[in-house]
Amino acid sequence: MFKNIQKEILTDKEYYSIVNHILCNDEFKKIGECTHHGTSRLNHSLRVSYFSYIVSKKLKWDFESAARGGLVHDFFYNENGGITKDGIISTFTHSKKASKNAEKFFGLNNKERDIVEKHMFPLNIKLPIYKESYIVSIVDKIVSFIELNMKIKTKAILLFLLIRL
Ligand SMILES: [Fe+2]
Ligand SMILES: [Fe+2]
16 A cells, blocks of 8 residues: 555545646656655655545544645655755755745645645744644654665554554
8 A cells, every 4th residue: 555555546536636736737747756765756745645634534634735735745856865965955945945836836725834834843943833734744754764664564563553543
């Protein structure tokens, strides 16, 4: 399921109807060419978006904003080189770039803007305002951990816990 998230999404009509306009946008599609945590940034964003959507829906929170905010949370083009100087700087600056890009191409409501701009919390010092922002931030960290440690057994345990929330 984790690797084949696109198949899950295509069969989830409600989720797809919420994010369809973003996924079909040519500018957004370009993040599919960026490497991110050993996968493409598009794959990473889809995972964060879809799991945030599932968790928010189960909790009866605003799953639409969680899905949209999660999908555009890393909507930027420059490569995050990890330990390179640019990569480290990007860790602190990309949330603003993503917010700017998402605002330009799709528009953001207040919650979606908070989700995107605060998703790196606690590295971004400002506290997220909305509970959905915390969901996306936590899911982003779990998904990133799994992507960076695909061979570690704990990925299965974390994914199980995430789905069971
Ligand atoms: Fe990010
Ligand atoms: Fe991310």
